[in-house]
Amino acid sequence: MLLYPTLLTAAFAATGMAAAAPAHTTGNKGTASLVQVRNPNFEFRHGPLALAKAYQKFGAPIPEDLRAAVARFRRNQKRQTGTVETDAEKHDVEYLTPISIGTPPQDLIVDFDTGSSDLWVFSTEMAAKDIKGQAVYDPNNSSTSEKLQGSTWQITYGDGSSSSGDVYLDTVTIGNLTVPNQAVEAAKKVSDEFTDDPNNDGLLGLGFSSINTVQPTPQNTFFDNVKKNLDTPLFTTDLKHGAPGSYNFGYIDPAAYIGNISWTPVDNSQGFWGFTSPGYAVGTETLRNHSISGIADTGTTLLLLPKSIVKAYYSEVQGAQYDSSQGGYVFPCSPTPPDFVFGVNNGIVTVPGDMVLYAPIDSANQNCFGGIQSDTGIGFSIFGDVALKTSFVVFDAGGLQLGWAAK
Numbered sequence: 225m226l227l228y229p230t231l232l233t234a235a236f237a238a239t240g241m242a243a244a245a246p247a248h249t250t251g252n253k254g255t256a257s258l259v260q261v262r263n264p265n266f267e268f269r270h271g272p273l274a275l276a277k278a279y280q281k282f283g284a285p286i287p288e289d290l291r292a293a294v295a296r297f298r299r300n301q302k303r304q305t306g307t308v309e310t311d312a313e314k315h316d317v318e319y320l321t322p323i324s325i326g327t328p329p330q331d332l333i334v335d336f337d338t339g340s341s342d343l344w345v346f347s348t349e350m351a352a353k354d355i356k357g358q359a360v361y362d363p364n365n366s367s368t369s370e371k372l373q374g375s376t377w378q379i380t381y382g383d384g385s386s387s388s389g390d391v392y393l394d395t396v397t398i399g400n401l402t403v404p405n406q407a408v409e410a411a412k413k414v415s416d417e418f419t420d421d422p423n424n425d426g427l428l429g430l431g432f433s434s435i436n437t438v439q440p441t442p443q444n445t446f447f448d449n450v451k452k453n454l455d456t457p458l459f460t461t462d463l464k465h466g467a468p469g470s471y472n473f474g475y476i477d478p479a480a481y482i483g484n485i486s487w488t489p490v491d492n493s494q495g496f497w498g499f500t501s502p503g504y505a506v507g508t509e510t511l512r513n514h515s516i517s518g519i520a521d522t523g524t525t526l527l528l529l530p531k532s533i534v535k536a537y538y539s540e541v542q543g544a545q546y547d548s549s550q551g552g553y554v555f556p557c558s559p560t561p562p563d564f565v566f567g568v569n570n571g572i573v574t575v576p577g578d579m580v581l582y583a584p585i586d587s588a589n590q591n592c593f594g595g596i597q598s599d600t601g602i603g604f605s606i607f608g609d610v611a612l613k614t615s616f617v618v619f620d621a622g623g624l625q626l627g628w629a630a631k
């Protein structure tokens with residue numbers, strides 16, 4: 225059909241393929257052969273746009289579906305990415321990251337937590353006795369805050385800590401990314417663990433919005449609100465041992481990891497970044513087949529695994545024992561214990577032995593608390609900071625998959 229080849233030709237022409245004229249041509253009828261040279265500067269990646277341009281060029285009507293596809297492309301061209309630095313507290317107990325809330329911006333430093341989905345902060349609505357050094361959000365001091373009338377929230381974390389309060393919509397900025405009407409959960413009450421954690425002004429949930437605790441209407445996480453503006457709907461974590469790391473949004477930084485990324489599907493049915501590891505190894509032994517279902521959780525400090533695996537690991541650590549006074553396995557801080565390896569699809573993640581040495585339990589640094597402990601009672605394993613800080617991890621909401629890479 226004439227129209228199609230013509231359009232195809234035009235579309236082809238629209239690909240920016242330039243024709244290079246030969247150095248000379250014969251004066252008479254002769255023939256000419258033109259060698260094509262690709263135009264390196266021509267960024268052209270959108271078929272529907274090419275087709276629409278071709279229709280336009282030849283005066284053909286542009287079908288509604290094609291027009292919509294081009295509009296979506298043009299709208300999405302205003303895509304963003306973002307990055308923000310995160311710093312480890314002592315012993316990497318948690319990683320704190322700066323955010324800004326309101327107009328003019330109020331700066332707070334919060335714990336980004338892929339294991340929960342509420343953005344809550346210390347606020348002026350709390351009793352003074354419950355605030356010990358934290359920065360607080362004052363909704364009355366923000367011209368863009370708007371109370372979400374009748375909404376409340378209450379959350380309890382895996383370590384027993386808890387908080388509750390009411391809700392405002394306000395502008396939240398992380399790095400260069402801004403969400404204008406983010407649900408900001410202002411604390412009225414927090415448990416002692418938070419009051420006694422002076423550098424932590426709140427939590428920013430990066431789990432799935434399905435487990436946001438706001439009632440009567442659960443609210444979206446910052447990531448869920450910003451992801452439509454991102455180049456691609458993912459964020460990455462690069463937590464480090466006792467050094468600044470980063471959270472990136474909308475892109476995978478190839479300089480942040482080495483080797484290949486091992487991808488594994490995510491089960492978000494419980495609102496978490498859940499996945500199943502096919503097995504584990506202690507030290508240099510070969511991987512044992514043992515399905516481990518757990519979540520990637522930046523808000524949990526340690527690596528919590530099935531009791532049988534924890535026992536198998538510590539059976540190979542000299543002097544290791546379960547110390548009920550500590551509530552976990554302890555062992556001599558020297559020599560360095562063996563590495564712990566877990567599988568991710570057909571790849572592996574190695575937790576170096578010196579990361580399993582979580583922290584001394586005595587001032588003489590004789591005995592250390594293990595970074596690997598039991599997940600008993602939780603119902604699934606928790607790949608917390610001890611596991612995450614060994615890797616560059618991609619939390620891909622688009623593909624609903626986790627990517628783990630060495631660094």
Ligand SMILES: CNCc1ccc(Oc2cccnc2)o1
Nearest residue numbers: 335381382383385417418523524
């Ligand atoms: C250190 N305890 C207070 C505190 C800081 C961060 C959190 O929140 C948590 C705790 C456990 C799991 N996930 C998030 O609690």
